[in-house]
Amino acid sequence: MKIEQMHHVAYRCKDAKETVEWYGKMLNMDFVLAIAEDHVPSxxxxxxxxxxFLDAGNGNVLAFFELPTKPEMGFDPNTPRWVQHIAFKVKDRDELIAFRDHLEKNGVEVLGVTDHSIFHSIYFFDPNGHRVELACPDPEEDQLLARLDEVKWQMLEEWSKTKRAPKHAEWLHAKELADV
Incomplete structure (x- = not known):
């Protein structure tokens, strides 16, 4: 048994129409499907x-539920806002910067470009308060991922015992931290 791919990822939204229009305008995602019911099928x-449902490229689907009879959306006060997010891949750094400029021109506050060594990202919030990341691969992504692959199990084992960040891959953000 093996998972083939992500079918869709679903989040709650405040307003379905506003959400569809925002993702269409800001991220050029096509609106592909709507389902509405008075009873939850499951x-x-x-x-x-x-x-x-929105087309997130390559067979990936991003979905949202508007629930008008439920209390207003909230956030888990025990989880920092940066933790739970949706990340989308873009072709390269030029496209990442074009998205950043487009978002900022349309009044969206954008954080980054952040250099994660293996990829580069920008971050912003959608109209529902969900954090969104756009990421492009680093030109040396394959070699850098190979370095991380070599230490992943040791890192996980050390973390599980100590709950402290293992130092096996501290090189990932060394450049970014040096700029702070």
């Missing part, structure tokens, strides 16, 4: 919803 709960 639980049979009476709970009207609008479920919208």
């Amino acid at each position: 639980t049979h709960d009476p709970d009207p919803y609008m479920h919208v």
Whole structure:
């Protein structure tokens, strides 16, 4: 048994129409499907919803639920806002910068470009408060990933015992930290 690919990832949204329009305008995602019901098919709960699906490229689908009868969306106060996020890959650094400029021109506050060595990212929030990351590969991505692959199990084992960041890959953000 093996998972073939991600079918879709679903998040809650405040307003389905606003969300579809924002992702279309800001990230050029196509609106591909809408499903609306008065009852949840899996639980049979009476709970009207609008479920919208967006094309995130390469067979990946990003979906949202608008739940008008539920309390307003909130965030887990025990989880920092930067932890839970949606990350999308773009072709290269030029495209990443073009997206950053486009987002900023349209009033979206963007953080980065952040150099993670293996890839480079920008970060921003959608109209629902979900953190979004756009990332492009570093030209040396394959070699850098190979270095990380060599130490992944040792890092995981050390972390599981100490709950302290292992130093096997501290080179990843050394350049970024030197700029601070």
